[in-house]
Amino acid sequence: xxxxxxxxxxxxxxxxxxxxxxxxxxxxxxxxxxxxxxxxxxxxxxxxxxxxxxxxxxxxxxxxxxxxxxxxxxxxxxxxxxxxxxxxxxxxxxxxxxxxxxxxxxxxxxxxxxxxxxxxxxxxxxxxxxxxxxxxxxxxxxxxxxxxxxxxxxxxxxxxxxxxxxxxxxxxxxxxxxxxxxxxxxxxxxxxxxxxxxxxxxxxxxxxxxxxxxxxxxxxxxxxxxxxxxxxxxxxxxxxxxxxxxxxxxxxxxxxxxxxxxxxxxxxxxxxxxxxxxxxxxxxxxxxxxxxxxxxxxxxxxxxxxxxxxxxxxxxxxxxxxxx
Numbered sequence: 431x432x433x434x435x436x437x438x439x440x441x442x443x444x445x446x447x448x449x450x451x452x453x454x455x456x457x458x459x460x461x462x463x464x465x466x467x468x469x470x471x472x473x474x475x476x477x478x479x480x481x482x483x484x485x486x487x488x489x490x491x492x493x494x495x496x497x498x499x500x501x502x503x504x505x506x507x508x509x510x511x512x513x514x515x516x517x518x519x520x521x522x523x524x525x526x527x528x529x530x531x532x533x534x535x536x537x538x539x540x541x542x543x544x545x546x547x548x549x550x551x552x553x554x555x556x557x558x559x560x561x562x563x564x565x566x567x568x569x570x571x572x573x574x575x576x577x578x579x580x581x582x583x584x585x586x587x588x589x590x591x592x593x594x595x596x597x598x599x600x601x602x603x604x605x606x607x608x609x610x611x612x613x614x615x616x617x618x619x620x621x622x623x624x625x626x627x628x629x630x631x632x633x634x635x636x637x638x639x640x641x642x643x644x645x646x647x648x649x650x651x652x653x654x655x656x657x658x659x660x661x662x663x664x665x666x667x668x669x670x671x672x673x674x675x676x677x678x679x680x681x682x683x684x685x686x687x688x689x690x691x692x693x694x695x696x697x698x699x700x701x702x703x704x705x706x707x708x709x710x711x712x713x714x715x716x717x718x719x720x721x722x723x724x725x726x727x728x729x730x731x732x733x734x735x736x737x738x739x740x741x742x743x744x745x746x747x748x749x750x751x752x753x754x
Contacts, residue, residue, distance in 0.1 A: 458606060459483060459512030461505045461528055463490035466550065467518030469581040470610060472497050477609045484508050509535040514603055515547045520694060522557040525549070529561040533568035546599050548575045548607075550591070552631065554701050555624055562595075562620055571599045574620050575607070576627035580675070580689040587611050588671065590630075594623035628702050632716055635699060637672040639719045642740035645680045649744075655681050676737040683741070685734035692723060692739075693732040699723055 456479065460471040463485035474481045475498050482500040484507070485491050491501040502508050505528045509515055515532065519525050536545055547570055549558060562572045572595065579589035589611035593600050600616050607614045617626055648658045659681065663674045679685050699720060706713045722739050729745070731738035 456480075456513045456606065457482065457511060459502075459508035459515040460494075460499075460518065461485075461508055461515060462518035462520075462524070462551075463487070463494055464518065464520070465581045466577060467516065468493055469584055470516055470518065470550075471499055473584065473609050474606070475499055479606070479609070482508055482511050504531060506531040506535040509545055510538070513545070514606060515545065517547060517549045517551065519551050519553075520697065522553050525551065525553060525557055525561055529564050529572075532570060533564050536565070536568040536570045545570045546603055547572045548603060549573065550575050550577050552576055552624070552627055552698050552701065554704065555621055558624060559621065571596050572620070573599055573603065574623040576623050578627060578630045579611075582689050583671070583675070584610055587613075589613060590615070592617050592623035592626040592630075594618055594626075595620040625705075628705050631698050632702050632706075632713065634672055635695075635702070635719050635723075636715050637670055638676055638736055639722050639739055639743075641673050641677050642680060642722075642737070642743050645677060645740055646743050676735070679735050679737035680740040685731065685738040685741075688733065688735035690736050691733055692726045692736055695736050696723060696727065 458474050458479050458481050460467050460474075460481060460483040463471060463483050464487070467483070467485070468490060471481050471483055471494055480500075481494070481498075482502050483491070483494050484502050484505055485494075495501050500511075502511060509532045517525065517528060519528065532545070532547060547565060549561065549572060558574055562574075565572045574594045575591050577589055577591050583589060587610070590613040591607050591611060593604075593607070593614055593616050597616060604614055617623055644658070645655045648655045655677070659673070659677045663669050663677070675689060702716065703713075703720070706716070722742055723736070725742045726732075726734075726736075726739050729742060731741065
């Protein structure tokens with residue numbers, strides 16, 4: 431994912447992991463230094479790990495170098511220099527190309543230092559399985575570890591990393607993952623992590639639109655949406671993390687800097703819909719949200735936070751008008 435962000439202070443919450451990280455001999459490589467990958471690289475550096483990385487974006491690699499990491503020429507070079515590699519990419523094509531380079535590099539590695547790779551992106555299941563097969567044949571252990579949460583939420587240690595694949599490899603990388611969060615459940619065989627992420631993002635897609643509808647409803651009734659958030663946001667019954675994260679954007683009518691851009695979220699919407707079709711699952715609420723996000727794209731919000739769906743709903747006229 432090659433999206434520029436400013437430097438982030440992600441020191442909070444890392445102190446508990448410093449002693450573990452500072453004594454490790456592991457070198458971590460990060461391939462894809464956008465919003466998520468860049469945040470992980472910076473957190474690992476602050477926790478005392480040696481980090482190298484690669485990205486096609488000069489701005490992204492510049493941030494890594496400024497933070498104290500080493501920039502390498504390609505994914506293969508990252509694999510050669512690392513014990514653990516984190517992949518954070520936005521497209522299946524990028525994953526396939528990266529897996530190919532890692533597989534070629536694995537042949538020349540020291541066999542007593544096997545490579546473990548964590549695939550943290552939200553991509554179609556079949557593409558991840560193909561990468562796993564390619565890397566397994568080369569002696570590389572690929573873990574499927576998608577992340578639920580935004581880079582901003584990592585500062586609060588509010589990520590959940592759904593880890594699946596080899597249980598032994600998971601135990602090896604768990605101390606590193608706990609630099610980011612204590613929520614690192616092992617959910618079973620390879621691919622279960624992605625399925626959990628699909629289920630999580632299915633809810634996020636609905637919650638985000640529901641929050642936008644609620645904000646607009648409050649405004650139409652003459653209520654102050656800030657007061658609504660103050661009363662509802664921390665409610666154990668109706669409050670959600672999505673509400674607390676996204677409603678402030680909606681209140682201000684300001685959608686930058688984005689925690690998740692609409693154009694990136696469209697990819698997640700597509701892969702979730704494809705999985706639902708593949709398992710023959712009816713998703714009427716999710717399906718009802720699809721045209722709202724599509725309208726956000728059409729109305730110029732591609733680079734804005736997904737909270738901008740609030741503007742789509744605000745433009746609607748009488749009941750029953752389609753957002754498309």
